[in-house]
Every structure is written in C-alpha cells, then in structure tokens.
Amino acid sequence: MADWQVIEGNITAPKGFKAAGITAGLKPSGSPDLTLIYSETEAIAAGVFTTSQVRAACVDYCRQRLQAKASARAILVNSGQANAGTGKQGWDDAVESAQLLAQGLNISPESILLASTGVIGQRIKMEQLRQGIAPLIQSLAPNGGDKAAKAIMTTDLVPKTIALETKIDGRPVRMGGIAKGSGMIHPNMATMLAFVTCDAAISTALWQQMLSRATQKTFNQVTVDGDTSTNDSLFALANGESRTAAITEMGPNAEKLEAMLTAVCQHLAKAIARDGEGATCLIEIQVTGAPDDQAGRAVARTIAGSSLVKSAIFGRDPNWGRIAGAAGRAGVKFDQNNLRIKLGDYVLMDQGQPLPFDRSAASNYLKQAAAGAYLQQDTVLIQVDLGTGSGQGTAWGCDLSYDYVRINADYTT
Amino acid sequence: MADWQVIEGNITAPKGFKAAGITAGLKPSGSPDLTLIYSETEAIAAGVFTTSQVRAACVDYCRQRLQAKASARAILVNSGQANAGTGKQGWDDAVESAQLLAQGLNISPESILLASTGVIGQRIKMEQLRQGIAPLIQSLAPNGGDKAAKAIMTTDLVPKTIALETKIDGRPVRMGGIAKGSGMIHPNMATMLAFVTCDAAISTALWQQMLSRATQKTFNQVTVDGDTSTNDSLFALANGESRTAAITEMGPNAEKLEAMLTAVCQHLAKAIARDGEGATCLIEIQVTGAPDDQAGRAVARTIAGSSLVKSAIFGRDPNWGRIAGAAGRAGVKFDQNNLRIKLGDYVLMDQGQPLPFDRSAASNYLKQAAAGAYLQQDTVLIQVDLGTGSGQGTAWGCDLSYDYVRINADYTT
Missing domain, CATH: 3.60.70.12 (L-amino peptidase D-ALA esterase/amidase)
Known part of the structure; x- marks a missing residue:
C-alpha cells in the first residue's frame, strides 16, 4: 500500500x-x-x-x-x-x-x-x-x-x-x-x-x-x-x-x-x-469503535500509559481487567457492555464480559512477543473496541520493569 | 487550631x-x-x-x-x-x-x-x-x-x-x-x-x-x-x-x-x-502561588504522580529538575522565571534558577524523612511556589520502588 x-x-x-x-x-x-x-x-x-x-x-x-x-x-x-x-x-x-x-x-x-x-x-x-x-x-x-x-x-x-x-x-x-x-x-x-x-x-x-x-x-x-x-x-x-x-x-x-x-x-x-528506559518490549494499543479519532487516540494513550498495564505486561500476565480499567478512566464516554479486548489473537473480553481463555497460552503470547522485540520485529499487540462509534487511534508504549526504577532512582547522583 | x-x-x-x-x-x-x-x-x-x-x-x-x-x-x-x-x-x-x-x-x-x-x-x-x-x-x-x-x-x-x-x-x-x-x-x-x-x-x-x-x-x-x-x-x-x-x-x-x-x-x-504499593515513604506536595486553588491542586497532583519524581525520591536523590519538569506539564500557566522549589528546609530553585545547595545534606533529608514514614510521623515535603497568584493546593503520593513493579507484575497469576 x-x-x-x-x-x-x-x-x-x-x-x-x-x-x-x-x-x-x-x-x-x-x-x-x-x-x-x-x-x-x-x-x-x-x-x-x-x-x-x-x-x-x-x-x-x-x-x-x-x-x-x-x-x-x-x-x-x-x-x-x-x-x-x-x-x-x-x-x-x-x-x-x-x-x-x-x-x-x-x-x-x-x-x-x-x-x-x-x-x-x-x-x-x-x-x-x-x-x-x-x-x-x-x-x-x-x-x-x-x-x-x-x-x-x-x-x-x-x-x-x-x-x-x-x-x-x-x-x-x-x-x-x-x-x-x-x-x-x-x-x-x-x-x-x-x-x-x-x-x-x-x-x-x-x-x-x-x-x-x-x-x-x-x-x-x-x-x-x-x-x-x-x-x-x-x-x-x-x-x-x-x-x-x-x-x-x-x-x-x-x-x-x-x-x-x-x-x-x-x-x-x-x-x-x-527503547524506553528499562523496557523489555514495545506495546502497541489499537483502539477502534471510539466516538471519534481524538477519543480513540486518548483511550489508546491512557492504556499505553497505565503503570498497572505496563507492569502486568512486564510480568507476562494477560490481566485484561487492568486494560479495561485504564480504558474506563480515559475521559471518553462509552458503554462498558460493548467493550471488547484482544491480546494478540486471544479475545479476553467481549460485550463487557470476561471470556474463558487459555491463560497460559495468552501468557505465552506475551513472552514470545516480548522476546521478538529485541529483534525489532514483534510487538505486544492490544486491541480494544469500545463499540460506540467509528473513531480509532493507536498508541505505543513499553512495559514497566525493575530497570526503569533502577535507572531513574539515581540519574543525577 | x-x-x-x-x-x-x-x-x-x-x-x-x-x-x-x-x-x-x-x-x-x-x-x-x-x-x-x-x-x-x-x-x-x-x-x-x-x-x-x-x-x-x-x-x-x-x-x-x-x-x-x-x-x-x-x-x-x-x-x-x-x-x-x-x-x-x-x-x-x-x-x-x-x-x-x-x-x-x-x-x-x-x-x-x-x-x-x-x-x-x-x-x-x-x-x-x-x-x-x-x-x-x-x-x-x-x-x-x-x-x-x-x-x-x-x-x-x-x-x-x-x-x-x-x-x-x-x-x-x-x-x-x-x-x-x-x-x-x-x-x-x-x-x-x-x-x-x-x-x-x-x-x-x-x-x-x-x-x-x-x-x-x-x-x-x-x-x-x-x-x-x-x-x-x-x-x-x-x-x-x-x-x-x-x-x-x-x-x-x-x-x-x-x-x-x-x-x-x-x-x-x-x-x-x-501504604501505596511498594512505597517506602509518603510524599506531600504543597503548591502555592497558583492562579487559583484548582490550578494549585492540579500542579500538586501532577508532581505527586510523576514517575520520574517518584523514582528520584526512592533513590533519595534531590533531583529538583524533575519537580520543575512535572510542574511545567500540569496544564497550568505560569512564568518559569518565578518558580521556587523547596525540599524540606532546602531551597533548590528560586526565580526559575537553580541555587547552589548541599546535595548530600538534601539527600540526607530525604533518607531521614523516608525512614520516619514507617513511624507514620515524617513525610518528604516538597514545596513549590509558582509565583503567579494566590491559589494553593496539596497532594500526597509515594515513591516508586522495585517492589511496586514486583507486586504488580504478578497480581492475578
């Protein structure tokens, strides 16, 4: 294209x-x-x-x-x-x-x-x-x-x-x-x-x-x-x-x-x-179904910036509740009963309700995607559909690791 | 009173x-x-x-x-x-x-x-x-x-x-x-x-x-x-x-x-x-000289929420530049040439310019204040004057430690 x-x-x-x-x-x-x-x-x-x-x-x-x-x-x-x-x-x-x-x-x-x-x-x-x-x-x-x-x-x-x-x-x-x-x-x-x-x-x-x-x-x-x-x-x-x-x-x-x-x-x-400080992987958040593109970008940014989401991904933990929580506080109105969350190929939540999913397979996805990041090829992909409109937005972030704290606890001293 | x-x-x-x-x-x-x-x-x-x-x-x-x-x-x-x-x-x-x-x-x-x-x-x-x-x-x-x-x-x-x-x-x-x-x-x-x-x-x-x-x-x-x-x-x-x-x-x-x-x-x-997850101390941010109280509270919150400020304090590092940086991005207008930052009794910045200060004494203040927090007595106190108006606000937070990452990397698994 x-x-x-x-x-x-x-x-x-x-x-x-x-x-x-x-x-x-x-x-x-x-x-x-x-x-x-x-x-x-x-x-x-x-x-x-x-x-x-x-x-x-x-x-x-x-x-x-x-x-x-x-x-x-x-x-x-x-x-x-x-x-x-x-x-x-x-x-x-x-x-x-x-x-x-x-x-x-x-x-x-x-x-x-x-x-x-x-x-x-x-x-x-x-x-x-x-x-x-x-x-x-x-x-x-x-x-x-x-x-x-x-x-x-x-x-x-x-x-x-x-x-x-x-x-x-x-x-x-x-x-x-x-x-x-x-x-x-x-x-x-x-x-x-x-x-x-x-x-x-x-x-x-x-x-x-x-x-x-x-x-x-x-x-x-x-x-x-x-x-x-x-x-x-x-x-x-x-x-x-x-x-x-x-x-x-x-x-x-x-x-x-x-x-x-x-x-x-x-x-x-x-x-x-x-290359974020202490990062072990790149995280890409794709938001669809937002009221407009600006709202979609805001939700994507909020998820990418959530310390709880970032530390869960560092732990290779498919903790979709934190993704939903971050989406909810982005200042964008949506009906939580339409919320859909996908991690890689795994649908974790649909129509606002958790789906049964293979936790160890999803965790495995996180491990592999994160490892691939070193080759600058793979990315942890999180897709969130708000089910409200046709707006969309993408944001990028990284996980939160012990090394982030180490690097920043003594930068000037 | x-x-x-x-x-x-x-x-x-x-x-x-x-x-x-x-x-x-x-x-x-x-x-x-x-x-x-x-x-x-x-x-x-x-x-x-x-x-x-x-x-x-x-x-x-x-x-x-x-x-x-x-x-x-x-x-x-x-x-x-x-x-x-x-x-x-x-x-x-x-x-x-x-x-x-x-x-x-x-x-x-x-x-x-x-x-x-x-x-x-x-x-x-x-x-x-x-x-x-x-x-x-x-x-x-x-x-x-x-x-x-x-x-x-x-x-x-x-x-x-x-x-x-x-x-x-x-x-x-x-x-x-x-x-x-x-x-x-x-x-x-x-x-x-x-x-x-x-x-x-x-x-x-x-x-x-x-x-x-x-x-x-x-x-x-x-x-x-x-x-x-x-x-x-x-x-x-x-x-x-x-x-x-x-x-x-x-x-x-x-x-x-x-x-x-x-x-x-x-x-x-x-x-x-x-008692924030992984916290080793309480941080109190007192903002004065803001355009109004709402603005003062917003600046205080932004500083209290800054990962860079939080990890500096975990490192007992009197890194006032990060405090100034966080104040600057709070969405509140002020003239940086009036900015004054105090850590405990130490004035680190005045009229927008860094002051010479005893770095080891300031770092010592951080160590002692943080240690006192366990007794629920002491607090790391950061005072920021925006030099713009009479608004003020206070916010509380905690430092960002390795333990925060550890606790949150594996909460559900």
Missing part, C-alpha cells in the same frame, strides 16, 4: 544534507555529545515543541526563530546538559552557541536552530562547546547521519534512524530521520529530539501543517513514563534539492509526502517506545 | 454504630474478607464514586440507591473479587447480596449499600457470601470497627483508621473512618474504599455537599500509580445519635463538622498514599 521504499541511511539520505557527531567533552561519559545537521541550501523549516511551562532556552529560542523566518541551514544539538531551568544565563548560552556556529559556517545566525538534551538545571558546558564548534564543522560529511544519530543519545541504548524514498512526478524524493528519547517520554512531546530531512520542494505553511498532523498521530501517541520534558523538539527541514516542482497545496503529491512524513515519524516514535 | 481531638477507635466510635469483619472464604489467602457496617437507626447517607466508564456492579447499584433515597442502615463490603467487568451476572449478584443481608438484618433492601474490591473481572464468590451473611451479622459488635478495617484490605499492609470528637452546642459529636487502598490509586477516586460514620444530625443535601468538597481536597489529591479504579467508593453515614440539633444550613456548627469531615478524609487519604 505504501508508496515508498525503505532505503539505506537516515538524515543524510536526502540530497544536499550533511551531518556530523563528535565528542566535545560535554558528557562525563566521554561518548559523542555534539551534533550538527546541515543543509547546503536554505531549507524550509517546521518545528513542534514541548507544551511544558518549564522550557529549555533552546525551545524558546527556536520557537521565536521559526516565527520570524520558517527556514534554516543548520541544527546544532548538544547532549549532556538540558539547559532548562537555567534562566537568563541559559538564554545567553543559547544565543552564543548559535552565533559561534554561524560564524564557523559563515552563514546568518538566523539560519541556525538549536536543541539540547541532558540534565535539567545544568547549563551547557560552554568552554567545551566553544572548542567543539570548529572540529564539528570539520567533521561534516555526506554520510554523517549515523554519527549524528549516536551523538544525540543520552540514556538511549540504540540509535533510532530511518530513510524512505518515493517518486514525485517521476523524480526520486527522499526523507530521513533520527531521534533520541528514552525516559520522560509522554504525549505532547517527551524528552525526545527528532530531526527529519527531506529534499522535496514544498511551501512553508503546508510543511508545518503536515508536521503538526503527523506529530498528533505519532510522537504524541508515545508514552514511556508519562513525563513530558522541558526540551522536546522536532524539526523537519525540506530543501527542495530533489528539483521536483514545489508543492503548494494539498493534492496527490502532497498526500504522498505527508504519508511518508507520517511513516518516518511513526517509525521514530515506535523506536523511542521500544 | 483544630476544634476536635483524636480519640480511640474508628467507625464504631460514634454512637449507634456497630461493625463486623469475618473470613467468609472469598479470598484465597484465608484472611478476613467480608465486612458489615451497621447503624442502629436509619442514617443520612452520602456517597462519592469512581468516574470511570468501566464500573463495578456495586457502584452503579449504590449510585441508583442513593439517588432514590439518601439514607441507609448498613454497608456490606466483600474483598477478593471486584465484581467489575462482570456484566448482567455481576449486577444480579449485587442485588442478591443486598437482599440476603436485608433478610438477615430484617430491614429493607433499600437501606443496604454495597462495595467490592479485588480482582477485576471476577464475580463475587456467591456461595461463600451466602454462607457468610449469618455469621457476619452474628459478629456485629459495638467495637467491631477494627475487624472491619482489616477485612476490607487487599494488598494493604496496614489497616487505616481514625476517630475524632468535637462538641456541638456543648454535646459530644464523634466521627470515625476506615479506608483501604494501595494500588490503582489516583485522583477521582482510586481503588480505594473509605467509610465514614458520624453521630451528628444533619440534612442530606448538606452532608453530600460537605463530602464532595472534602473529597476534592483529600481523596482526589492522592495518587499512587495514576490508575483510577472501577470500584472506588466513599460512603459517609450520619445517624443523629449524638442528639444534637439538626444542622440544616452552613454556619459555625456546619463549618466545624465539615472541617472535621475533611480532617478524617485527609487522614485516610494520606494513610492510603503512605
């Missing part, structure tokens, strides 16, 4: 993009911590940011930037320090970072976007960043996306990348993405950073609309621990280097591009949930 | 109340599982119930009961089976339970209220319940409150009880309460059951209003794991046996009674959080 194919690479797969990731000494661990994403020509830029009232300096900075001018040449990302809760000093650091990079690249500071991830309340280590700018620019490479994908990581176990190619008017158009996220992951942009590049030509307004709609269905439907972060940022650049005709209104080409953008975002969002 | 004193006992401390708790064989563990609360005369009855769309039969039954007639003589509680998600059969079981008890007590079934707690999707074991009714009634005693407090427990580690006495027009008026909770605890009534008795004379409308207001500030401000349950019920009975003049409108006597009711509910709500 999909009108594209998966190709090698990620953000540097589309034409005209380069990237770099180096160790600048921002992280105590010594792993890569400074990233640059670069377009050879000015690219249309769209952004989606955390909805939190407590925001990192880079979030406020970029929101202002994009309001003034919806295009960019480069994105600078530091990991190690979130630069959130750092007041005026944090803002000054952000401004200086953009200026330094602009000087190094010999472009306007207004063409620079910024993102930070790491410990809240810590300023960026500016001395290391200042010294890192030149070697970072030196490292820019047409195949630098892999290094970039690694340098944006914090507690992530694996880099998250994808690239797709489609044809528009017979010409190849490519889109690539990388993301990081692992804890503090929740709808409305979690502690996640995601970057999408594309070589299509498209109008700024349409690109931002597409990104916002795609976010609704993908990144905003992922939850790891219910905590939205101060730094969440998603940027999408489109530089037109595919030399296709500019897309300026909705139509077959625009729809194809939006579907591809949604697929890229969905892949990255699922990869984030799968 | 409080115009009452704590006295011995609980729900049987007020005049004219008896209670019983026996082992009827409903729980596999063999611990007490059937409870009766009884008033010698018809008592004014108020109730607050879960807001979930998936509700136990007893919840729907009692809501209908109280709408028809806001008074009762007895409350029957079974633990072991939640009788939620059990459809028509579950409803029939509830109706039969009320009828059996009414016959045994020789009163109208319309004077019976019901509550269930236990595994969702399991019917009440009716054979055991039928056989349990006679011995349960036999066991009714004027000092039966302690047994009742134990028989309503599920994964609770300790019974939760309180009794207070005040004077109204020179005559003693008493109020008592018991509660159970532990997991699936979240605002809007969690898997918690709570029962309050009082021998004051009061009008039905006023009693229900007082209970609803008290619930807003107490039970709805407690969170253990963010999961609202299918069975949450709070009942308050007032039988007038103190022989004080009937309170029919707000005034000094009504205010005194409402303050006492709020204190009883707050004590029980805090006891539930302190």
